[in-house]
Amino acid sequence: MSTYLGWHIRGYYDGKILLLEEGFNKEDCVFLDMELLRPGVRSVGQHMVMYDSRDKSGFWDTLDDCISANNLRHYNFKHNFIAKYPFGTVHLLLSILGQRITIPIEKSAVCPLLYTDGTFKNQFNYPENCLSWLEFLGADDAHNPLQKVFIDKHYSTFELMMELRILFDDIRRVGGGRRGGDKITISNSRGKPIQLTDEGHLPLETTLQAEAFLGVLSEKTLWPYDKEHWSWGPYRVTTYRKESIVPGQARYYDLLAKNPLSLAITSRNSIEYTIES
Numbered sequence: 303m304s305t306y307l308g309w310h311i312r313g314y315y316d317g318k319i320l321l322l323e324e325g326f327n328k329e330d331c332v333f334l335d336m337e338l339l340r341p342g343v344r345s346v347g348q349h350m351v352m353y354d355s356r357d358k359s360g361f362w363d364t365l366d367d368c369i370s371a372n373n374l375r376h377y378n379f380k381h382n383f384i385a386k387y388p389f390g391t392v393h394l395l396l397s398i399l400g401q402r403i404t405i406p407i408e409k410s411a412v413c414p415l416l417y418t419d420g421t422f423k424n425q426f427n428y429p430e431n432c433l434s435w436l437e438f439l440g441a442d443d444a445h446n447p448l449q450k451v452f453i454d455k456h457y458s459t460f461e462l463m464m465e466l467r468i469l470f471d472d473i474r475r476v477g478g479g480r481r482g483g484d485k486i487t488i489s490n491s492r493g494k495p496i497q498l499t500d501e502g503h504l505p506l507e508t509t510l511q512a513e514a515f516l517g518v519l520s521e522k523t524l525w526p527y528d529k530e531h532w533s534w535g536p537y538r539v540t541t542y543r544k545e546s547i548v549p550g551q552a553r554y555y556d557l558l559a560k561n562p563l564s565l566a567i568t569s570r571n572s573i574e575y576t577i578e579s
Contacts, residue, residue, distance in 0.1 A: 303334065303395065304532070305525040306403050311532045317564065317576045318544045319489040321537040324502070335391040336564055339364040347371070348387045348394060348419075349566035352378035353554040361558055369394070375438065379549055379567045388432050390419035396447040397439040407450035411523040413465040415451050422466065425452075469522075476514045486512050495539050503535030542576045549573050 303309040312331055313322035322328070328338070333345035341364060348371040352361075355378040365373060371387040371394050372378070387394075392415065399405060407415070416422040425432050441448035450456075457465060477483025486508060489495055499505065504512075512534075513527075520527040542563060547553050548571055557565065557575055565575035 303332075304528060306399060306405060309531065313533070313537065314486055314488050316488055317574065318493040318542055319495045320540040320542065321488055321495070321504075321535075322540070323533045324536050324538055334395075337365065337368050337370050337566070338564055339368075339562055341366055343367060345369070346391060346395065347566075348389065348391045349568070350377065350379055350383065350386045351565055351567065352376075353549070353551060353567070354378050354380040356381075357551075369398075380551075383567070383570065385431055385434065388424040388428055388435060389421050390415075392418055393421070393439070393448060393451070396451070397441070400445060400447040404445075405447045406524070407447050408522075408524050409456045410521075411525075412451055412456050413462065413469055414519055414522050416462070417466065417469055422462070469518075472518045473515070476511055476518065478511075483511060484515050493541070493544060495541065498535065498537065498539070501535065502537050504537075509534045541579055543579050544574065544576045546572045546574045 304311065309332070312326050313320065315321075315333060315336065317336075320328075322331070328340070328343045331344070333343070333347075335347055336345055337347040337349060337351050338345040339351075344367045346369045350372050351365070351370060352373060355376045371389075371391075372382070375382075377386060396405060416425070436442070436448065436452055439448055440446050441452050443449065473483040474480070475483070486504075487496060488504075496505065496508070503509070513529075516527045516532075519525070547557060549567060554573065557573065560575075560577050562575040562577050565573060567573050
C-alpha cells in the first residue's frame, strides 16, 4: 500500500494497544489486517466476524467502511466456518489493486507471500478451500498478481521448502536468534504497552528490528521500503481490554451489545474481541 498507493503508516494495533501518531485519529486511517467495527473507521481484514449472516441484527451497519474477505462471500461461523478465507490480507489486497495497477511479482517474492499467515500450510491442509478462494479472487486472470504467487510454476515443492528455510533463517537473524523477528511487539503478555521513549517513540531496538525485517521483505519483493512513509512516533497510546468467549449465538449477541472495537472468530472454540476499557 505504501509502494503502490503512497500510503503512510501512522501506527499499530494488536487488539490490546493502539499506537497512533500524534495529530491523527482513527477516522484518518485505514486499518489493515483487522476489521474495525466502527462506522467511519475504514479497515481491510480477512477474519471471520459474522456468526450467522441470516441474522445480522443491525450488526452489518458497523462494517459499512470495512472490506472483509469472508463477508464478501457472506461467509459466517454457523454455515461456512470450514470454508473461511485461508490466505492473508495481502493476497486480498493484491487481487483488488491488481485490477487497476500493475504489480510485478518476482520469483523471490513468492516465498514470503506464501509464508504470510501460514498460507503455505493451508495450501496443503485445505486444498479444496484454497482453490475455491483462488477462483473467487480471480487468480487465473493473467493480469492478477495472484497468478504469479499461486499458479505460475516458480518452485518445485523441494525448492519451496529450501526457500522457506532461508526465510526462516532471515527472520531468526533479524530477531537476534529468537523467534518473532517478523513482528513489532507493542504490548506485553499482561496487555500493557511497551515502554516508549521519553519523546513517545518506539524503543530503538524495536525500530531497528522492524526496519531490518522490512529490508528483508523489500529485497525479496523488490517493493521499496521508503523510510519517509513509516512513522515510529511520537505516538498517542490507547489501552483496550482483549478477551475471548466460546462461540454461541446468545453469547455472540451479548458480545455485540458491549460494542466491541474489533472481533475475530479464530476457531470453533474461541471468539477474540476487544472492548474499550
